[in-house]
Amino acid sequence: MEAFKKVWSLARNDRLKFSKQRVAAGSAEFYANDPLKSLQDWVRRFALFVCQPGYEQMFRDAMKVLEPLGKSDLSDFGKAYNGLSSERGDRYFAVMKDFFAASRNLHRCIFLSQKGWSSQKIITLRQSISMP
Numbered sequence: 001m002e003a004f005k006k007v008w009s010l011a012r013n014d015r016l017k018f019s020k021q022r023v024a025a026g027s028a029e030f031y032a033n034d035p036l037k038s039l040q041d042w043v044r045r046f047a048l049f050v051c052q053p054g055y056e057q058m059f060r061d062a063m064k065v066l067e068p069l070g071k072s073d074l075s076d077f078g079k080a081y082n083g084l085s086s087e088r089g090d091r092y093f094a095v096m097k098d099f100f101a102a103s104r105n106l107h108r109c110i111f112l113s114q115k116g117w118s119s120q121k122i123i124t125l126r127q128s129i130s131m132p
Contacts, residue, residue: 003029004046011039 003026010019019039027036036042112122 004042007039007042 003022007019007022007026010016010022023036023039023042026042031045036045109122112125113119117125
């Protein structure tokens with residue numbers, strides 16, 4: 001379990017090289033007969049493992065521990081957070097809208113670069129059709 005959590009943490013923090021190394025080590029340690037292909041494969045296998053009926057009682061016990069949280073009165077917090085989160089969302093949306101409005105040809109460049117075009121080829125094309 002600790003190995004799995006470490007691999008997940010590394011992947012989430014964009015340390016993919018180290019994550020892949022840990023997946024290979026975890027594969028050798030825990031899945032020698034059926035090696036892991038990737039972190040996604042490990043997540044899938046882990047989910048299949050913990051979703052079996054043998055874990056039902058442990059899950060129910062965990063839910064009993066969390067049950068008082070559902071009964072607590074956090075309504076004021078919820079209202080305040082909903083206001084803050086919508087304001088934050090509006091700010092993010094405005095930033096993205098301004099960015100894309102100012103870069104009307106950005107989508108073309110992204111599309112061409114994903115198609116494997118070099119930056120020089122994109123610049124040449126841009127100049128040849130006089131894109132601003």
